[in-house]
Amino acid sequence: MVNTAQRLRVAEGQGERAPAPTRTVPCMQTTWPHMLFPRPAAAVPLVFPFDQPALRYRYFARNAVWDAIRLLGLAGERVLMPAYHHGVELETLLAAGVKPVFFRVDAQMHCDFEDARAKAQNIAALYVIHYAGFPQDMAAARQLANDLGVPVIEDCALALLSRDGEKPLGSFGDVSVFCLYKTLPVPNGGLLLARGEFARKLDTLPPAVPPPIPSTASHLIGSLLSNLELRTGEVGRRARQAMRDAGRWFVSRANVERVSTGTQHFNIADVHLGMSAASHLVLRNQDFAGIVERRRRNYFLLYAMLRDVAPPITGELKPGVCPLFYPMPVEDKAGAMARLLARGVETVDFWRLRHPAVASGLFPDVDKLRERVLELPVHQDLSPADAEHVASCVRELLA
Numbered sequence: 097m098v099n100t101a102q103r104l105r106v107a108e109g110q111g112e113r114a115p116a117p118t119r120t121v122p123c124m125q126t127t128w129p130h131m132l133f134p135r136p137a138a139a140v141p142l143v144f145p146f147d148q149p150a151l152r153y154r155y156f157a158r159n160a161v162w163d164a165i166r167l168l169g170l171a172g173e174r175v176l177m178p179a180y181h182h183g184v185e186l187e188t189l190l191a192a193g194v195k196p197v198f199f200r201v202d203a204q205m206h207c208d209f210e211d212a213r214a215k216a217q218n219i220a221a222l223y224v225i226h227y228a229g230f231p232q233d234m235a236a237a238r239q240l241a242n243d244l245g246v247p248v249i250e251d252c253a254l255a256l257l258s259r260d261g262e263k264p265l266g267s268f269g270d271v272s273v274f275c276l277y278k279t280l281p282v283p284n285g286g287l288l289l290a291r292g293e294f295a296r297k298l299d300t301l302p303p304a305v306p307p308p309i310p311s312t313a314s315h316l317i318g319s320l321l322s323n324l325e326l327r328t329g330e331v332g333r334r335a336r337q338a339m340r341d342a343g344r345w346f347v348s349r350a351n352v353e354r355v356s357t358g359t360q361h362f363n364i365a366d367v368h369l370g371m372s373a374a375s376h377l378v379l380r381n382q383d384f385a386g387i388v389e390r391r392r393r394n395y396f397l398l399y400a401m402l403r404d405v406a407p408p409i410t411g412e413l414k415p416g417v418c419p420l421f422y423p424m425p426v427e428d429k430a431g432a433m434a435r436l437l438a439r440g441v442e443t444v445d446f447w448r449l450r451h452p453a454v455a456s457g458l459f460p461d462v463d464k465l466r467e468r469v470l471e472l473p474v475h476q477d478l479s480p481a482d483a484e485h486v487a488s489c490v491r492e493l494l495a
């Protein structure tokens with residue numbers, strides 16, 4: 097059987113224009129209708145971190161970061177922070193009154209805890225980020241924090257369900273934050289997990305406010321339509337487009353308040369929003385072991401097909417790791433993204449934008465990562481054929 101990638105190659109070889117793809121491989125997992133099946137709250141799966149007692153559900157991970165700063169009493173304090181970050185977590189720290197002290201992250205996305213140690217004067221906490229689900233050296237992080245006598249904030253926004261061997265990411269910090277909607281098909285959701293003395297102080301945080309229903313509905317419908325397109329191709333694509341147009345019209349008429357996820361900026365007005373009931377429902381309908389298994393399989397497939405031409409920044413998969421995506425270095429990110437999209441592969445530009453708090457040139461490895469890293473999808477909705485299609489398109493692009 098000839099697959100889409102081979103058809104594209106043949107068409108191009110014959111001097112024809114490549115056929116428009118009938119189906120786009122989405123860069124994010126989608127919500128399947130059966131995930132809205134009503135289940136009792138007791139059906140919440142007992143996997144880390146959902147099995148932990150000192151847990152708070154929030155609309156975003158950034159809200160959990162805000163709460164973490166309050167819990168640790170870090171307003172006005174200096175906090176060691178990796179120079180490679182999304183930007184919204186940094187905005188949250190700055191809005192909460194933290195003074196960040198940046199340390200180096202190397203070209204393989206490893207935190208340089210020796211650089212952090214060299215900058216650790218009058219420090220009140222250590223902030224660590226696991227990139228794309230790949231674990232940092234948490235033994236080194238803990239050693240540094242213990243030597244300084246400060247707590248660790250473990251940012252697992254990109255590392256839900258991931259482990260370092262047997263130990264779950266998020267179980268190393270004194271407080272940990274997670275983003276749910278990056279790994280799972282929920283319309284919104286973030287988590288704050290606290291341990292020890294901080295767990296006992298969780299009740300001092302203000303209660304979460306339920307998010308606006310129209311906003312959650314609009315995210316949920318978008319993801320269900322994305323799923324329809326994934327399953328039915330062209331028919332679903334047209335239905336999605338029609339619904340999108342109708343949705344835009346409705347939103348403009350009804351003045352619907354939409355609290356967008358995945359944005360670059362912290363908004364204090366949304367800081368007390370909690371997770372929606374719809375997200376709780378979708379959460380009860382997840383097969384977590386299956387998600388990890390499929391993400392690992394898809395990463396393995398991309399790795400096997402691409403390691404000679406586009407090895408991932410993060411290297412081979414170690415046991416337990418749940419990859420968020422396959423981080424591939426490219427010279428012309430915008431061009432590569434456009435050409436892959438033309439072949440029906442959605443990708444994400446990983447952190448090109450630098451927050452002005454970190455001057456360009458101070459961390460050359462980080463600048464290079466921002467310029468070059470492109471995310472290829474490995475999520476749970478991709479079949480082995482989809483992963484093969486993604487890899488074939490990348491090979492063509494690089495040929």
Ligand SMILES: Cc1ncc(COP(=O)(O)O)c(C=O)c1O
Pocket residue numbers: 155156157158159181182184185225251253254274275276285286357358359
């Ligand atoms: C490392 C990191 N921390 C925190 C966040 C904030 O996540 P959320 O969008 O759920 O607020 C992000 C968002 O991309 C992130 O990449």
